[in-house]
Amino acid sequence: MTADNLGPEPAMVLVRPQMGENIGAAARAMLNFGMTRMRIVAPRDGWPNPAAVAMASGAGRVLDAAQVHDDLAGAVGDCDFVFATTARSRDLTKPVYSPERAMEMAAAMRAQGRKVAVLFGPERTGLENDEVAKANAIISVPVNPEFASLNLAQCVLLTSYEWRRQATDVTHADDGMAGADWASAIEVEKLADHYEARLDEAGFFYPPEKAPGMKVTMRNMWPRFSMTRQDVQILHGVLRQLLRGKP
Structure with missing residues (x-):
């Protein structure tokens, strides 16, 4: 009807x-x-x-x-x-x-x-x-x-x-991200590589025996953020700016 x-x-x-x-x-x-x-x-x-x-x-x-x-x-x-x-x-x-x-x-x-x-x-x-x-x-x-x-x-x-x-048809959830330009898995992986390398240089993964587990925890963290390509670019830029001029 x-x-x-x-x-x-x-x-x-x-x-x-x-x-x-x-x-x-x-x-x-x-x-x-x-x-x-x-x-x-x-x-x-x-x-x-x-x-x-x-x-x-x-x-x-x-x-x-x-x-x-x-x-x-x-x-x-x-x-x-x-x-x-x-x-x-x-x-x-x-x-x-x-x-x-x-x-x-x-x-x-x-x-x-x-x-x-x-x-x-x-x-x-x-x-x-x-x-x-x-x-x-x-x-x-x-x-x-x-x-x-x-x-x-x-x-x-x-x-x-x-x-x-x-x-009526009710929209029960809208995360506001329809049509977003989502980051690909490789782009997120490269962001993780960037942060891991810089944090390793800064001595973040300490003591040495705990470093492998800490790295796995961080690698597990990045995909949970569901980032757009712009998010990834910004986070690369934040890290570069923080390290600018440092030896």
């Missing part, structure tokens, strides 16, 4: 949010990771909220497109699968997933054209049990059990980040 035929990204549903600033911060977190579908249920201070707009700082389009609902049932009525985020243990029998696993599932459901929502509770109390009961599964963030409280925007950001990892 091509990207154009995929179902929509998960809807991020803020249930009874208390502060406009947190709604705006959540919008910024969403847009950071390419998410735009926000739904707001019964915001305490009404809607629209100037504080949310000010805090969104460039992510106003997420707020402009946000759906506002009076109740949770209306917010998720068109969804096929609902996750509820909570840090508290519940007495409800539901599967519990990490944000990573939950968004893996969301991506798989998206590929099937199914609609997914993620619920986030109000800042002070989180979701109530009757709200969690409306979800198919729980997302639990592995936080410090002695300080498990997450800011609303932080929780939205964590989930949005995990969605981004599933929805």
